[in-house]
Amino acid sequence: MSKNSTLQILFVTPECAPWAKTGGLGEVSAGLPAALLGLGVDVRVLMPAYPSVLEQAKGLRRVAAFEAEAGLPAAGLLRGKLPSGVPALLLDCPALYTRSGGPYQDAHGLDYADNVLRFGLLSRVAAQLASAGSPLGWRPDVLHCNDWPAALAPAYLKLGLEGPAPSVVAIHNLAFQGIFPLDNGPALGLPDSALGVEGVEYWGHMSFLKAGLYYADRIVTVSPTYAGEILGEHLGCGMQGLLQTRSARVSGILNGIDTDIWNPATDPHLVSNYDADSLAAKADNKRALQAQMGLEQDDAVLLLGIVSRLTDQKGVDLVLEALPELLGRPVQLAVLGSGEEKLENALLAAEKEWPGKVAVKIGFDEALAHRIEAGADAFLMPSRFEPCGLNQMYSQRYGTPPIVRATGGLADSVGDYTPAGLETGEATGFVFDDPTAQALIATVDRVAAVRAEPAAWVQLQRNGMSCDFGWSTSARGYLRLYRSMLEEQDEGKDGRGSQAKGRGKGAKEGEGGAGAGRGRKKMPETVAVAVVETLAGPRRAGAGVRRGGRKAAELAEQEAGNVAPPPKVETEPRGGGGGKGGAG
Template sequence: MKILFVTSEAHPLIKTGGLGDVSGALPAALQALGQDVRLLLPGYIPVLDKLESKRTVANFRVFPGQPEIRLLSAKMPLTEVPVYVLDAPQYFCRVAGPYQYELGGDWPDNAMRFGMLSRVAAMLGSADSPIPWRADIVHCNDWQSGLAPAYLQLNRGSHAKSVMAIHNMAFQGNFDRDWLGPLDLPQSCFDMHGVEFHGYLSFLKAGLHYADRIVTVSPTYAREIQATEMGYGMQGLLTVRNGDVSGILNGIDEQEWNPATDRYLAVHYDSGNLALKAAGKLALQQQLGLETDAKAPLLGVVSRLTYQKGLDMLLESLPRLLDGGAQLAVLGSGESELERRFQHLAQRYPERASVTLRFDEGLSHRIMAGADIFLMPSRFEPCGLNQMYGMRYGTPPVVRRTGGLADSVIDAQESGGTGFVFDEADPAMLYRTIVRAIDCYRDEKGFRQIQLNGMRRDVGWGGSAQHYLDLYRTM
């Protein structure tokens, strides 16, 4: 089967969040199942810099009045999965992030940039393909490729089937209707049974309406987005299409995230020699300037610092926890008010709390290995990967029962427990659950069993990739 995996980011070329991890790992897992899978990715500066042996396979015009672009072919680093890159310097060669400029605002021409990505994806799945290869399945990811199913369905010729994968319903790609013309979309599709959403052209709505199948990144999230709280106004459409909606839990890259071989760790360990994990804790305490105390429960947070992630709730609990002997290691950046509050906490508890307000790949691995308990109290979480990293590294997570957290973490009070789960987005309930985790940590034998349960769980991509392949075969 020929599968085109369309994405706006893919590790290790470019990554802003979980989509980058998924895009780096799932195509490789599908390839391991014998499928002809290829990525399609915008030609951002980091992508062009990191890809070796690039060659031009086509020059063509995507939209009327626009200059020609080049389609480049290369291989993904590490996995050797083929990747096509849109080389359109006018739109993608910019110094800043893939979606926003340096001051934090969205690029004003994002509609054209990702409309181009979507249109080329549709071309590669139809008779309009500028290269001999033509996809059977076009797998789209989030709003940035949401117009691809629309272009496919509006093409009267034969075309590939499409899957719309939702990683986060909150990001919808809504633009002024004036973009219809430049994006070569007919006015007739601008209604409730098309791309229109509250008077805007919505890339995500287009994908949800026109795709042959809709998939989310966990079974629980597939149910949650069909209700008002998490449907973000599109729950009606999703409910109507209920029979086409499914949820497949993400996996993790088990080569990148493996405590036995992790290149960022000085001391390696696995479930057979878990005692060596203590060396990682000591090294982390020393690196972050925390008191070197082997018995202090070290709480880890690696996250965007946002309301969605529930970190405002966590901040209410932290002074009591730190006064009670716990330590804290935070890595991430985000909302300025949350950053300010975490910085203030670190100043108040200089030997008990460390806050690093940036992203650091190596430090994220060392926190996962060196912490005793990982905190992830998200208000909603479509899938989440960090809780699975925590389990794999013997660092049981504290999570709220939502989305992929509910599907991947078993509470310690249940058989085969791998972490600590609470139900309501409530600071008091979060505090009680962290205290429960710390109490369990002090029961060495019981805590060791929870660690082992998590480390022995299958959280790789093999099973998830098979589920995707089964989905493709139903189309």
């Protein structure tokens, strides 16, 4: 690609809002390509033509056909446009994609038995479009593959296709690995040479994600801190050995949010709109939220909000443990979410035990999610791990300081309160380290102390509201990543580098880990990762469901032998025995 030509990107994803969305990946797949288009990039989204997609897409036309190959069926390619104007390429194969359930699971929440073929075909077609033999007369400069459902594409590119484009695999949650029986290799058209440890093999099975991590030219995660955390044993999910050998190719770029949808000045779900200069109107939203959820009407009480999957990963158990002591203070809690039955029941029991102080709605309600962001005084996100997270960004935009644990994207997007940070603008919320109820309680006490000083509290709110979490910031980071990949290709370097021959004896716990920094302007110094064009710059103004195969943690526990198994981690479902695909 010449310096003056338009950059061409093929963005491969199993889901994209509004046509098909199960979690954060669907939002990323809508927001990032749209921002890249706005920066002048010729970006096209490739995704399966699920029934929900065909129902919503308009003006589709067939642009290519693919013959059956190995065990993969024939398919067509339709072209349309997403509502954002981004061109969409829809992989049309009714035998694989016309289902009554979601992208990864049936109506009963069970993974489709043929997910290996469903997403093997997506990866195969992506690779064909990114090679010299592309039937479109258009070939991307870079192939961007999201999560395990697209992660086999780099393997296909490196295993025989002519003129392959460089590829990057984006990890939205490492726990979802697309694990299937190894004897699927012939059906996928993979050569025997690719079915070993130096290839797609993982604990006697195959892992689509491992294939991507092994064969891709670059690996990117959805936050800089998470890029370091996955190099260590604690969050490496059994892949840390391979990732450590490729650490020079690993980087992290914080996701963005849709700042038009999440804007308190124009949000149609609020009783009173407001901005950084009219924060008094925020109190109207607090009163309305208290009334809607049956909480006692009290302006002085500290109202904490939660909008989350209700899992241990999200730290909901820590909230429950802390609740008796917290409610001995002038504190209220408003919760919206669904998840593990034991946690749902515990929260509902707390609502009965403390009526007027605890309010819980199980399920999801888009309007209520916006009202909690606006009406709460502070927002709780005590996650044990969080690849990126979005609600902490929504909260800052709504002048609702988040209370977060120092992990992943939470560490990268929230600046911990200090008096000095308040003055410089770095302080936007409250951050704590230990995943314990006592650490959470101590942090809530810090929140209450700052809120008791109105001038300091308003400044903290304004600091958060001035942060730029829009997608254009993230997109510029990806632009730099893509260009660095092309420069490397022009120099003739091997983007794969050295490969791991083992299955993942990882670094000692903590190596390449969470890092020290919490602000948006600094990369944590202890992250042992090459940050090649990752951060697009400071975020100040003036970013599941199972995905395929069993979880790696479960599989490794059965077959670990003398190698320490990956830890069990709670994750959102993303389809197919190893999970779906979504953003953290």
